[in-house]
Amino acid sequence: MLKFISPGKEKDQNETISERIKRIAFGRRESGLFLLLAGICMIMIILEPDTFFTSENMFNILRQVSVVAIIAIGQTFVMVSGGIDLSIGYNLGLCGIVIAKFLGAGFHPISSILVGIIVSALVGFCNGLVITKLRLPPFIATLGMANIARGIIYVLTKGYSISIGDPFILYLGSGNVGIIPAMAILMMILVSIGIYQLDQTAFGTRVKAIGGNELATKLSGISVSKNKIAVYTMAGVLAAIGGIITIGRQYAANPGAGANFEMDSIAATIVGGTSLAGGQGTVLGTLLGSLLLTVIKNALILLSVNMYWQTVAVGAIIIIVCTIDVFTRKNK
Amino acid sequence: MKKSVYRIIALLLMLMLIFVGCGGPSATETEGEEGQSQEVAEQRTFAIVYPIVHPFFEPVTEEAQKYADSIGVELLTYAPDKPDARQQVEILENLIAMKVDGIAVVPTDSETIAPIVNKAIDAGIQVIAFESDIPKSNRAGFQGTDNYKAGLALGEEIAKRLDGKGKLIVATGLPTQLSLNQRLDGMKKALEAYPEVEILDIQSGQGDPTITMNVIESMIQAYPDFDVFSGIDATGGPMAVAVWKAKGWTKDDKMIITFDNVPENVQGVKDGIITSLISQKQWLWGEQLIKDMMTLCDGGSVPNYVDTGNVVIDINNVDTYMDE
DSSP states (O other), X not given: OOOOOOTTOOOOTTOOHHHHHHHHHHSSHHHHHHHXXXXXXXXHHHHOTTTTTSHHHHHHHHHHHHHHHHHHHHHHHHHHTTOOOTTHHHHHHHHHHHHHHHHHTTOOHHHHHHHHHHHHHHHHXXXXXXXXXXXXXXXXXXXXXXXXXXXXXXXXXXXXOEEOOOHHHHHHHHOEETTEEHHHHHHHHHHHHHHHHHHHSHHXXXXXXXXXXXXXXXXTTOOHHHHHHHHHHHXXXXXXHHHHHHHHHHTEEOTTTTTTHHHHHHHHHHHTTOOTTSSOOOHHHHHHHHHHHHXXXXXHHHTTOOHHHHHHHHHHHHHHHHHHHHHHHHHO | OHHHHHHHHHHXXXXXXXXXXXXXXXXXXXXXXXXXXXXXXXXXXXXXXXXXXXXXXXXXXXXXXXXXHHHTOEEEEEOOSSSOHHHHHHHHHHHHHHTOSEEEEOOSSHHHHHHHHHHHHHTTOEEEEESSOOTTSOOSOEEEOOHHHHHHHHHHHHXXXXXXXXXXXXXXXXXTOHHHHHHHHHHHHHHTTOTTEEEEEEEEOTTOHHHHHHHXXXXXXXXXXXXXXXXXXXXXXXXXXXXXXXXXXXXXXXXXXXXXXXXXXXXXXXXXXXXXXXXXXXXXXXXXXXXXXXXXXXXXXXXXXXXXXXXXXXXXXXXXXXXX
């Protein structure tokens, strides 16, 4: 019987216990991130025993990480394919506004949600089309699309928020399943699908191949254009889901709700180990990257760190984590 | 052939989206009768430049437009799509090139805007500031709220509602925004007279709804025994209302005493979630801005500084505060 051993996982019969622990702990990027996250949590449990490790704060963190993690799944696929999506934040905001407008016009909530998802998917599809057919760099194409989405948001709202009263949307954004926030459960389902899709399916392999060597992938007969369009459309759909949760969480569709999400998703994806050059990355890493950044922001507030220093701290941590990753990869 | 069709479709889609996108309010011309615009083109054209697209400024536009229409003046309104001084400078440069007669501006950053304001004045354009002043410029006049006094009013309102004893958490907006820092300074000064009112923490939501909401949730976690949440910018109140709703709280559980009469805050007062609001009287500004620019264009002068004051809004006057 053939036994498949992943590269880098081969066991050395002569390795010592300490080497083995080191291999398990640091052999994968995700393990290192998990240890870092666990370390920060341990420090916080010691420093803030009454406030950090409480169920309420854990659910706060889950609520705060959910939307970023969901849209970062899309960003991971895009970045693994060698691209970047700067429109993801405003696409999220646009979906929320479209849904609110349709709800306000008396449409059924499900129809409104579907229209919102279709609009965001269309934005993603257009990104893919412009990148593959007009051959614009992803940075430029998605930056342009971000501005278009932002402009449409302001045209539709004049800057005003629109109240959301639909119970289903409010449940998705603010309700619980038992004691666990519904949005966190949705996030875990989507993360699981994302992990499976990127690591276990032919589509995931094609996405990695395109990001690794686009020309070679094309020469091997794979349609690069179709797969790239699919990836950007998928990122659009995930932005839409993030948008639905956001309007449910904020009880309103806020025109500024999508701002900064593109940078948050890119930061989470890079911290999670996805290469900016494409070809490498995991959805699990992205989830851990999102969690790490959210836990740090949460911890800094619980520790009453001055607001001016928090931005410095988050920036420094992104650089430190990525620097450690660069050195670890070099040493390998 | 198939590739060409794809490219044509993609190009058409892009062009369509660009046309739609160009209709955004980052450079929005307010509506007016076409015939009237042509008629007044040789008369006076005034522009109002905001720091960002925000519902707070909508009453200003509405009142200014109403008055401008009544006297046959063309009114243009502009705002950068984010609080970006560079974008605002570009808007002002374009207005100088357009040779408008008057500009009323809310600076995104007073220091950055001052030189371009002076350039506009040198070009013969009448410039007045409102909401936030531009002290280092030669602007003809300023009208708006004294934000330090508004901060004092907030501090007094908090102390009054707490009967001089209690704990406070605060969320502010962009740390670089002068008006917010003045409000914070005023609030702290007022609370110095009440040693038993303790400010537990002040955090920044950066003016971003999602960050503000996360910050509020984390502060509530860090200081569960707080009595009052206070928002210094227009984002704090609406996000606090969302947090309160999610927790099933009302003003009887924990108080929200915050700034600005944006619709979500006013509704929050009516719903019994927000205890009280401190609001600028921005509905007074629009008409006065046009009147001031007309006076200046006619060779007259306007007051160097007009404090339009602030108002405290609670359940008792939420429907009538604009008449007070």
